Amino acid sequence: MKKRPYVKGLAVIFMLAGLSAPAFSGSEDVNVENAWSRASIGASRPGAAYMIVRNTGEDAVTLTGLTTPLAMMPEIHETKTNADGVSSMTPAGEITIEAGESLALEPGGLHVMLMNLQNPMTEGETFPLTLTFSDGDEVTVDVPILDIAARGPEG
Amino acid sequence: MQRRHLLRYGAAGAGALGLMLGVGWWRVDGPGASKPAGQRPLALSAMDFRLTDHEGNEVGPDTLIGRPTMVFFGFTYCPDVCPTTLSDISGWLDDLGDAAAQMNVAFITVDPERDTVEAMAEYVGYFHPAIRGWTGPEDQIARAAEGFRALYERVPTKGGGYTMNHTASVFLFDAEGEHVTMIDYHEPREFAVPKIRRALPEDVAGAT
Ligand SMILES: [Cu+2]
Numbered sequence: 001m002k003k004r005p006y007v008k009g010l011a012v013i014f015m016l017a018g019l020s021a022p023a024f025s026g027s028e029d030v031n032v033e034n035a036w037s038r039a040s041i042g043a044s045r046p047g048a049a050y051m052i053v054r055n056t057g058e059d060a061v062t063l064t065g066l067t068t069p070l071a072m073m074p075e076i077h078e079t080k081t082n083a084d085g086v087s088s089m090t091p092a093g094e095i096t097i098e099a100g101e102s103l104a105l106e107p108g109g110l111h112v113m114l115m116n117l118q119n120p121m122t123e124g125e126t127f128p129l130t131l132t133f134s135d136g137d138e139v140t141v142d143v144p145i146l147d148i149a150a151r152g153p154e155g
Numbered sequence: 156m157q158r159r160h161l162l163r164y165g166a167a168g169a170g171a172l173g174l175m176l177g178v179g180w181w182r183v184d185g186p187g188a189s190k191p192a193g194q195r196p197l198a199l200s201a202m203d204f205r206l207t208d209h210e211g212n213e214v215g216p217d218t219l220i221g222r223p224t225m226v227f228f229g230f231t232y233c234p235d236v237c238p239t240t241l242s243d244i245s246g247w248l249d250d251l252g253d254a255a256a257q258m259n260v261a262f263i264t265v266d267p268e269r270d271t272v273e274a275m276a277e278y279v280g281y282f283h284p285a286i287r288g289w290t291g292p293e294d295q296i297a298r299a300a301e302g303f304r305a306l307y308e309r310v311p312t313k314g315g316g317y318t319m320n321h322t323a324s325v326f327l328f329d330a331e332g333e334h335v336t337m338i339d340y341h342e343p344r345e346f347a348v349p350k351i352r353r354a355l356p357e358d359v360a361g362a363t
Binding site: 038041044045046047048073077079081084085086087088089107108111113114115116147148149150151 | 245
C-alpha cells in the first residue's frame with residue numbers, strides 16, 4: 001500500500017524530467033511503469049529487467065509469456081533466499097495479477113531474466129519487451145538500459 | 156547445534172554444563188546469534204586458501220588481516236543478486252566516505268570456470284574501486300567457502316548452460332580478522348552501514 005504513492009511519484013518525476021517515460025501499447029487494462037535494466041558486459045551473460053505491471057482493469061489477468069528481439073529466452077524468474085542465506089533462481093511460470101493489483105518485478109524477487117542475449121545491453125539505449133497475457137492481449141514496453149551498477153529505475 | 160555444544164562442553168563436568176548450555180543457547184538460538192553456531196565463519200587467521208585478485212596479485216585470508224573486511228561470494232554471470240549486492244556494497248562504501256578507504260572488500264567468485272582474472276577485472280571495474288575480485292582454482296575456492304561457511308552449488312539451466320546458487324550474505328570481519336556479523340542480502344542501508352561502522356576501529360568509524 002505504501003509503495004503506491006512512491007511509484008506514482010516516480011512516474012511523475014520521469015515525466016517532469018523528460019526521461020524516457022515507459023511507453024505503452026496494446027492492452028488498455030495493463031500499465032507497465034518504472035521499467036529498467038542494467039547494462040551488460042558483452043552478450044554472453046544473462047541480463048535482468050525490472051518493472052511494475054499494474055492491472056487497472058476489472059478482471060484478473062495472467063501473464064503467460066515474454067518476447068523481445070534482445071534475448072532468445074526471456075523468462076520471469078524468482079530469486080529466493082533460504083534460511084541459510086543461499087540465493088537461488090527458478091522460473092516463475094505464469095503469474096496472475098488480480099484486478100486493481102500490481103506485480104512488482106524487482107531486484108532479489110521476481111524479475112525478467114534475459115537469457116541468450118542477441119547483442120550487448122548498452123547503457124543509454126532501450127529495448128522493447130512484449131508481455132503476453134492469457135486472453136491474447138499484449139503490452140509492449142520500452143525498457144531503458146541503465147548503468148551496470150544501477151539500483152533502481154532512477155539509476 | 157545443541158548437541159554440538161553438549162559434546163564440546165560435556166567434558167567440563169556436570170556443574171559447568173548447565174551454565175555453558177545457557178551460554179550456548181544465547182549464542183546459538185538467542186539474541187546473540189548472528190548465524191547458527193555450526194555455520195559461523197572461522198576467524199580469518201584460521202582459514203587457509205590461495206587465490207588471485209583481479210590485478211593478478213596472489214591473495215589469501217592473511218591479505219585481509221589488519222583492516223576491517225567485507226567478503227561476498229558470487230559470480231559475474233549472475234544477473235540479479237550479484238549486481239544488486241555489489242551496488243548495495245558500493246552504496247554503503249559511499250556512505251562511509253573516507254572510512255571506506257580503510258577497509259578490505261573482496262568479491263570471491265564461486266564460478267572460477269567462467270570468472271577468470273580478466274573477467275573479474277572487467278566486472279569489478281563497474282563498482283566501487285575498493286571492491287577487489289578474487290578467483291582461483293576450484294579447490295581453493297572450495298577451501299575459502301568452507302572457511303567462511305559459505306555454500307554454493309552449480310545448477311544446470313535450460314539450453315545447456317548453468318547458474319550458481321550461493322550464499323548471498325556479506326561477511327563482516329574486524330581488523331583482527333574476527334568475524335563480526337553478517338549483512339543479509341539486500342539489507343537496507345540504514346541497518347547495513349551502522350553494522351559496518353561497528354567493525355571499524357573507533358578513530359576510523361568517526362571519520363566521514
Ligand atoms: Cu533469473
